[in-house]
Amino acid sequence: MEAHVREKHLRLKTRLMILIMILAGPLGNTLLGKGMKQIGPVSVSSWSVVLQTLGAILSSGTIWLGIALMITFFVAYSLVLSWADYSYVQPASAMAYAVVAILGVLVLHETVSPLRWLGIGVICLGVFVVGQTHPNTTESR
Amino acid sequence: MLRFVCFFLVVVAGTSGELCISRAMKEAGEVHDFRPAALLQVAARVMRIQWLWIGLALMTVGFFALLGILSVENVSFVVPVTALSYVVGGLGGMLFLGERLNRSRWAGILLVCLGVALVILGKH
Numbered sequence: 001m002e003a004h005v006r007e008k009h010l011r012l013k014t015r016l017m018i019l020i021m022i023l024a025g026p027l028g029n030t031l032l033g034k035g036m037k038q039i040g041p042v043s044v045s046s047w048s049v050v051l052q053t054l055g056a057i058l059s060s061g062t063i064w065l066g067i068a069l070m071i072t073f074f075v076a077y078s079l080v081l082s083w084a085d086y087s088y089v090q091p092a093s094a095m096a097y098a099v100v101a102i103l104g105v106l107v108l109h110e111t112v113s114p115l116r117w118l119g120i121g122v123i124c125l126g127v128f129v130v131g132q133t134h135p136n137t138t139e140s141r
Numbered sequence: 142m143l144r145f146v147c148f149f150l151v152v153v154a155g156t157s158g159e160l161c162i163s164r165a166m167k168e169a170g171e172v173h174d175f176r177p178a179a180l181l182q183v184a185a186r187v188m189r190i191q192w193l194w195i196g197l198a199l200m201t202v203g204f205f206a207l208l209g210i211l212s213v214e215n216v217s218f219v220v221p222v223t224a225l226s227y228v229v230g231g232l233g234g235m236l237f238l239g240e241r242l243n244r245s246r247w248a249g250i251l252l253v254c255l256g257v258a259l260v261i262l263g264k265h
Contacts, residue, residue, distance in 0.1 A: 029211075032211055033215070033219070078162060078166055079166075082171050083171040085234060086160060086240065100220040110216065110218075113264070115259055116217070119257065121256070122255050122259060123221070123252070123253050127249065129246075
């Protein structure tokens, strides 16, 4: 009985962290994309060009906001990895791909083809399959 | 060519970095207490683990490579393509972290890969 409660608690804790990950991560990526589009194509033709681009990146508020969200994602990710398997967490966080595509369309006005939506649907199905497995396989039970 | 190098770095350096960090977090132990003071204690403990810093360095390389691609490609294309890291992640989790991947987990990872392939095919 106690093991059952512990397992339930583990699943709840894991899913809460994954929820934070699939919201903060895609929003962060969207803002990074927006910021980089404002800066324009990156070139590595010379050191001065690289430094100029780096300066533009570091002075962009949009990019810093994106970085803050990516850090939020990263903290949730690190916490969840302290108890759940990487190979469980990584595919489970693939839900983020659907969220990124939706944000890409809504915020950045990107065009997503039907085939790409299908691909995203298949990714979510894969996530569902992975979600049925136990979150920790390295712990001796 | 530069795009290919960037995608490669995002997938390989990014995933290797995540694996290193996962190893550092496993060494630090499971987080039970979510109060700020306890979380700070965990952070202090993790910072003494070498794998964390190797992981952070690799993830930084992956991050700047990601910024490079995002300057020329759409977010809804770039981010799904980086899911190629599932293969690297699955193998790495098994070989480097000693995780056991059962059949259904492999099936899930394969479905995710199939989805990524469709996303690439649906670029235009």
